[in-house]
Amino acid sequence: MTVLVLALQLSVPLGLDAYIPTPETNPITRDMAFLGKRLFFDTALSRDRTVSCATCHQPDYAFADPHPRAIGLDGRKGPRRTPTILNRGYGKAFFWDGRAATLEDQVLGPIRNPDEMGMTVEAVLARIPNLTRDTLSRALATYVRTVLAGNSPYDRYIQGDKSALTAQQIAGLKLFRAKANCVACHVGPNLTDERFHNTGAGAAADHGRFTVTRHEEDRAAFKTPTLRQIAVRAPYMHDGSLRTLEEVIDFYDKAEPKPGLDPEIRPLHLTPQEKAALAAFLQSLSGVVKDGYE
Numbered sequence: 001m002t003v004l005v006l007a008l009q010l011s012v013p014l015g016l017d018a019y020i021p022t023p024e025t026n027p028i029t030r031d032m033a034f035l036g037k038r039l040f041f042d043t044a045l046s047r048d049r050t051v052s053c054a055t056c057h058q059p060d061y062a063f064a065d066p067h068p069r070a071i072g073l074d075g076r077k078g079p080r081r082t083p084t085i086l087n088r089g090y091g092k093a094f095f096w097d098g099r100a101a102t103l104e105d106q107v108l109g110p111i112r113n114p115d116e117m118g119m120t121v122e123a124v125l126a127r128i129p130n131l132t133r134d135t136l137s138r139a140l141a142t143y144v145r146t147v148l149a150g151n152s153p154y155d156r157y158i159q160g161d162k163s164a165l166t167a168q169q170i171a172g173l174k175l176f177r178a179k180a181n182c183v184a185c186h187v188g189p190n191l192t193d194e195r196f197h198n199t200g201a202g203a204a205a206d207h208g209r210f211t212v213t214r215h216e217e218d219r220a221a222f223k224t225p226t227l228r229q230i231a232v233r234a235p236y237m238h239d240g241s242l243r244t245l246e247e248v249i250d251f252y253d254k255a256e257p258k259p260g261l262d263p264e265i266r267p268l269h270l271t272p273q274e275k276a277a278l279a280a281f282l283q284s285l286s287g288v289v290k291d292g293y294e
């Protein structure tokens with residue numbers, strides 16, 4: 001992997017790092033981003049032509065969707081919630097359990113998944129003239145890299161505009177960084193360490209990262225998601241089991257003991273006022289979302 005400059009106009013107005021890691025074999029170009037966007041919204045990628053990538057990764061829900069679990073072909077429910085694809089160009093491994101190493105690999109997964117689009121790559125190529133498997137995967141991966149979020153009140157605050165956050169949000173940011181310990185995992189410009197943790201979230205028996213590595217310490221560990229645009233994409237967690245940000249905060253505050261819990265997850269003893277401040281801070285992570293080359 002090398003680091004290439006993504007068109008500056010994409011990044012600078014968002015206040016994000018202008019660099020997005022891109023494989024040498026798939027630099028971001030205008031043509032690939034255009035094609036990728038067309039394919040992303042194209043229902044021809046699903047068997048009965050009813051489902052596109054955007055059926056689940058909906059622009060109106062910050063490229064996630066409002067369902068606790070993903071709904072694909074024939075209304076079939078998948079085992080997990082649709083994660084947002086915002087700023088995934090900065091990702092290191094893909095899916096909740098990190099089973100795909102590159103976006104180029106990842107994007108073919110939903111096409112083949114019987115609960116999602118129920119197709120084969122060959123059948124997609126037969127429907128869309130002049131498309132090759134390589135171009136399909138490179139174009140979709142390129143488009144995903146152009147789906148970016150930034151320029152939130154939080155970004156403006158850390159860049160020096162002290163009026164960008166309210167006093168309550170500033171109190172929430174302090175809690176996020178100290179007493180509430182959120183930065184142990186939600187860290188850096190994209191508010192994620194890109195690692196896997198067992199937070200204890202979720203009722204069902206999903207073994208998460210363990211299924212990929214078979215390491216006992218990865219049991220029920222899931223990838224830390226970005227918190228960008230978090231207020232507009234409820235419900236939360238890999239199985240959508242928490243409906244509101246208030247429920248998320250109560251969940252971390254309680255930290256009910258469970259086997260294999262990450263050591264950074266522990267009871268927080270937040271007061272109602274502190275919980276409200278933390279929720280107000282999470283609202284400040286919503287800014288501008290852009291997709292496509294321009």
Ligand code: HEC
Pocket residue numbers: 040045051052053054055056057070071072073078080081082083084085088091093094095096097103106107108110111115116117140144
């Ligand atoms: C039926 C709903 C559905 C459709 C259709 C769908 N996705 Fe997803 N997407 C999901 C779910 C659910 C996951 C997480 C699955 C998991 O972790 O096992 C996911 C994960 C992803 C991720 C990884 C995000 C991350 O944080 O690691 C990317 C990127 C992505 N999808 C892109 C696409 C593209 C491109 C398409 C179209 C080819 C597509 N998706 C179609 C539901 C969907």
Ligand code: HEC
Pocket residue numbers: 084176180181182183184185186196197198199201202222223224225226227230235236237238239248249252262264265278
């Ligand atoms: C030990 C690491 C860790 C700590 C500490 C942590 N988180 Fe998380 N966070 C995660 C992981 C991992 C997930 C995904 C868990 C899942 O889906 O099962 C997550 C999910 C979330 C989500 C839902 C995101 C989504 O897209 O569904 C929110 C909101 C959130 N965390 C906020 C916080 C807040 C606020 C704090 C501090 C009180 C915090 N987190 C502390 C690792 C952590």
